[in-house]
Amino acid sequence: MLERVRGDANSVQLRDHLAVEQLEAWYGDSHVLHGVQFKVRPGEVLTLLGRNGAGKTTILKSVMGIIGKRTGSIQFEGQDISRASSDRIARLGIAFCPEERGIFSSLDVRENLMLPPQVRDGGLSLDKIFDLFPNLKERLTSQGTKLSGGEQQMLAIARILRTGAKFLMLDEPTEGLAPVIILQIGELIKRLKLSGYTILLVEQNFRFASTLADRFCVVEHGRIIDQFEASELPANMEKLHQYLGV
Amino acid sequence: MQALYAQLLVGLINGSFYALLSLGLAIIFGMLNIINFAHGALYMMGAFCAYFLLSVGGLSYWWALVLAPIVVGLFGILLERTMLQRLAGLDHLYGLLLTFGIALILQGVFQNYFGSSGLPYAIPDLLTGGVNLGFMYLPIYRGWVVIFSLAVCVATWFVIERTKFGAYLRAATENPTLVRAFGINVPRMIALTYGLGVGLAALAGVLSAPINQVRPLMGADLIIVVFAVVVIGGMGSIMGSIITGFTLGVIEGLTKYLYPEASNTVVFVLMVLVLLVKPTGLTGRAA
Numbered sequence: 001m002l003e004r005v006r007g008d009a010n011s012v013q014l015r016d017h018l019a020v021e022q023l024e025a026w027y028g029d030s031h032v033l034h035g036v037q038f039k040v041r042p043g044e045v046l047t048l049l050g051r052n053g054a055g056k057t058t059i060l061k062s063v064m065g066i067i068g069k070r071t072g073s074i075q076f077e078g079q080d081i082s083r084a085s086s087d088r089i090a091r092l093g094i095a096f097c098p099e100e101r102g103i104f105s106s107l108d109v110r111e112n113l114m115l116p117p118q119v120r121d122g123g124l125s126l127d128k129i130f131d132l133f134p135n136l137k138e139r140l141t142s143q144g145t146k147l148s149g150g151e152q153q154m155l156a157i158a159r160i161l162r163t164g165a166k167f168l169m170l171d172e173p174t175e176g177l178a179p180v181i182i183l184q185i186g187e188l189i190k191r192l193k194l195s196g197y198t199i200l201l202v203e204q205n206f207r208f209a210s211t212l213a214d215r216f217c218v219v220e221h222g223r224i225i226d227q228f229e230a231s232e233l234p235a236n237m238e239k240l241h242q243y244l245g246v
Numbered sequence: 247m248q249a250l251y252a253q254l255l256v257g258l259i260n261g262s263f264y265a266l267l268s269l270g271l272a273i274i275f276g277m278l279n280i281i282n283f284a285h286g287a288l289y290m291m292g293a294f295c296a297y298f299l300l301s302v303g304g305l306s307y308w309w310a311l312v313l314a315p316i317v318v319g320l321f322g323i324l325l326e327r328t329m330l331q332r333l334a335g336l337d338h339l340y341g342l343l344l345t346f347g348i349a350l351i352l353q354g355v356f357q358n359y360f361g362s363s364g365l366p367y368a369i370p371d372l373l374t375g376g377v378n379l380g381f382m383y384l385p386i387y388r389g390w391v392v393i394f395s396l397a398v399c400v401a402t403w404f405v406i407e408r409t410k411f412g413a414y415l416r417a418a419t420e421n422p423t424l425v426r427a428f429g430i431n432v433p434r435m436i437a438l439t440y441g442l443g444v445g446l447a448a449l450a451g452v453l454s455a456p457i458n459q460v461r462p463l464m465g466a467d468l469i470i471v472v473f474a475v476v477v478i479g480g481m482g483s484i485m486g487s488i489i490t491g492f493t494l495g496v497i498e499g500l501t502k503y504l505y506p507e508a509s510n511t512v513v514f515v516l517m518v519l520v521l522l523v524k525p526t527g528l529t530g531r532a533a
C-alpha cells in the first residue's frame with residue numbers, strides 16, 4: 001500500500017539524516033536546552049524519552065525553527081538549518097506534527113488535510129491517505145476540531161504525509177488516546193518506517209515507543225543524558241525506570 | 247413613501263461603504279491583530295487616486311476601479327513591511343496608535359495641498375441619469391454602488407471562506423506559527439492581507455468619489471461610524487461584517503425618515519447597547 005520512499009541520490013549516501021550539536025534554546029529569558037546532541041540516521045525511528053518538562057518538545061521546535069532563540073548546529077541532509085526560518089525548513093523536507101495536534105477550527109477536515117503545501121515529490125495521494133485513514137474520508141466536510149481526539153491525531157499525521165517530506169517529527173502522537181487508537185498509530189508508524197521514512201518521535205508512553213523505535217535518547221533538564229539501541233533495551237531497563245520515574 | 251424609499255437608498259449606499267470598510271478591518275484584525283485606524287485615510291487615498299488618474303492620466307472611472315485599489319493596496323503593503331510588521335506580538339494599543347498617527351499624517355498632507363473643500367468627480371457617462379421604478383426614482387449610479395459593493399463583498403467572502411488562499415488565511419489567523427512550519431511564507435501573506443483590506447477601502451473611496459466628492463477628511467468622518475459598526479458586528483466574522491454594515495446603513499436611513507434628529511447617533515446608541523449586552527459584538531468571537 002505504501003510505496004517505498006524514493007530517496008534522492010544524496011540521501012542514500014547520507015550517514016545522518018539529521019545531526020544536532022551543541023543545541024541551546026531559550027523561551028524569552030528562560031534557558032531550556034543546554035547543549036543537546038544527537039543524530040538521526042536515514043530510515044530509522046529515533047525516540048526521545050524523558051519526563052514532562054525535560055525539553056523534548058523544545059528540541060523538536062528548535063529543529064523546526066519555531067522557538068524564540070536557538071544556537072548550535074543543526075544539519076539536515078548535510079545542510080545547516082540552525083538559522084533558517086521555519087517555512088524554509090519545511091520546504092527542505094521536515095514535517096512536524098505538534099503535541100497539541102494543531103487542527104484548525106476554522107477549516108473543515110478537507111481543508112486541514114490539504115493545507116500543508118507539497119514540498120517534494122512522492123507525497124501520499126489522497127486515495128492512499130483514505131486507505132490509511134478511512135475515517136477521514138467520511139468526515140471531510142466536518143469542522144476540523146469536531147473530530148474525536150483520535151481522528152484529529154490521524155488528521156494531523158495524514159496532512160504531513162501528503163507533503164512528500166521524508167523526515168517526520170511526531171510529538172507524543174498517542175497522548176490522551178484510547179488503547180485501540182494507540183495500536184492503530186503504532187501500526188501506522190511501523191508502516192511508515194518500512195516505506196523508508198525517517199521518524200523522530202517524542203513519547204511518554206514508553207511501552208508504545210519500545211515496540212517501534214530503533215534507538216532511544218533520554219532527555220533530562222534540557223540535555224541528552226543517555227542513548228542506546230533497541231537491542232540494548234533489556235539491559236537498560238533499570239536505568240530507564242530511574243530516568244523516567246516509572 | 248417616496249421619502250422613505252429615498253432614505254432607505256441612502257442607507258443602503260452608506261451601508262455599502264460600511265460593509266466594504268468593516269470587512270477590510272475585520273480581515274486585517276484577524277491576520278495582523280491590528281485595529282487599522284489608517285483605514286479612513288486609505289479610503290480617502292482611493293478617492294484621490296481616482297481623481298488623479300482622471301485629471302492627470304486621463305484614465306476613466308473604470309480604470310480607477312481597478313487601479314486605485316492596486317496602487318493604494320501596494321502603498322498599504324509598503325506600510326506593513328516598513329512599520330506595522332514591527333509591532334507583531336505587541337499590545338493592540340501600539341498598532342492603534344501607529345495607524346492613527348499614519349492617518350493623521352496622510353490626512354494632513356492631503357489637506358496641505360488640497361484644502362478641506364471637496365474636489366468634484368463626475369459620474370461616469372454610462373451610469374448617469376436614473377430610472378423611475380414607479381414607487382421611487384433611482385439614480386443609476388447609486389444603484390450601481392449598492393450592487394457592485396454587494397458583489398465585491400460576496401466575492402471577498404468567497405475568497406476567504408471557499409478558496410485555498412482563504413484556507414491559508416483562516417489557518418494563519420488561528421495559528422501563524424504552525425502554518426509557517428508547514429512551509430508557507432506567512433510574513434508575505436500578512437503583507438498581502440493588509441494590502442487586500444486596504445484595497446477594499448480604496449475601492450470604497452473610488453465608489454464614493456462621484457457621490458460625496460473627493461476630500462482629504464472624507465475618511466476621517468466615515469471611519470468613526472465604521473468603527474462603531476465593527477464594534478456592533480464583532481471583529482471575528484467576515485459575513486458578520488458584511489451583514490452588519492448593510493443593516494446599520496439601512497437602520498440609519500430608516501431613522502433619518504422616522505426621527506431625523508437621531509440619525510447621526512443611532513449607530514452609536516446601538517453600539518452602547520451591544521457593548522452592554524454582548525461585548526464581543528453580535529457575531530464576534532471572544533478575543
Ligand SMILES: Nc1ncnc2c1ncn2[C@@H]1O[C@H](COP(=O)(O)OP(=O)(O)O)[C@@H](O)[C@H]1O
Nearest residue numbers: 027030032050051052053054055056057058059
Ligand atoms: N512557551 C514556553 N515559555 C516558557 N517556557 C516554556 C515554554 N514551553 C516550555 N517551557 C519550559 O521549557 C521546559 C521544557 O519544556 P518542553 O520542551 O515542553 O518539555 P517536554 O516536551 O519534554 O515535556 C519546561 O521547563 C517548560 O516549562
Ligand SMILES: [Mg+2]
Nearest residue numbers: 056057058099
Ligand atoms: Mg512536550
